[in-house]
Amino acid sequence: MEFILLVPFILGVIDVGYVYLQPEPFYDTIISGAISSPEYRLGAQYFLLRLDQHLLMRHVWQLGVLVVLIPKILSFIEKGEGDELKSILNKWLLIFWGILMMMAILAIMYALEKMFETNLFHSLIVIGNNGGIITFFLYIALFVIGIIPIYFPTILYGYPQQIQAMAITKSEEQPEDLKFGLDKQVVIEKFERLKESRSYLNQNFNLTECSRELEMPSHHISYFLKQQYEVSFTEYKNKLRMEYAKQLIENGYLETNTIEALAQECGFTSRTSFSKTFKTLVEVSPSAYGLSFR
Known part of the structure; x- marks a missing residue:
């Protein structure tokens, strides 16, 4: 034909x-x-x-x-x-x-x-x-x-094609982790490697850079973060940065360094944006959080 x-x-x-x-x-x-x-x-x-x-x-x-x-x-x-x-x-x-x-x-x-x-x-x-x-x-x-x-x-970028299960029947629903062709476990492993590399601490780290490192289309990343964690890419990135900032503070970073240095260490260009983000996610200021560990 x-x-x-x-x-x-x-x-x-x-x-x-x-x-x-x-x-x-x-x-x-x-x-x-x-x-x-x-x-x-x-x-x-x-x-x-x-x-x-x-x-x-x-x-x-x-x-x-x-x-x-x-x-x-x-x-x-x-x-x-x-x-x-x-x-x-x-x-x-x-x-x-x-x-x-x-x-x-x-x-x-x-x-x-x-x-x-x-x-x-x-x-x-x-x-x-x-x-x-x-x-x-x-x-x-x-x-x-x-x-x-x-x-x-x-x-x-191409629409995410749906993966067809070999033994799926008409009455069965497709597993959530295969929706739109995204294998949940594979993507989670990619994000774990991202955490280990700490690329998110780069001041120029954005959705495009993340897409390049994870070898995934940017809209796949945004979709997965929204479905899996109910956060946007910026929220996810800031959450990772704040977790790293908390680790540094708990290890005594502020005893020998300034908050400006901590902000740059965590990928922020200014103390103001860092402190605002920290207080939003941790609910206390960086200096107050440091005092609680002295």
């Missing part, structure tokens, strides 16, 4: 191969005709089909595939309702499908005009003598395809 999708490609390869094997004057005739009469360049005859026929066939195939995909797209959209990442992916998928559908329809209209050498859709021509709304929207579609990933940046 999938072989049908390759028909335009196979016919194109045959025709291109035929042109390539012909004497040089044959190719020169096609090129000179396209230069001298660009409005008729799509009428160039290859071996099996003309260029405009190739164009029409390719986009008719595209339109057919997009129509066949409708039930699968609807089925995919219904899955994972309520998940923010899935909602973003659904929007991107619908917009991308709509743009491809519009491009296929407009390209078919354009190819038909060139095949019949007439303005079949003359009423749509609104831009100049040689252009029209068809060409205009084709350019717009190509532009939108390029900026969609910028508007939906999370799709650049």
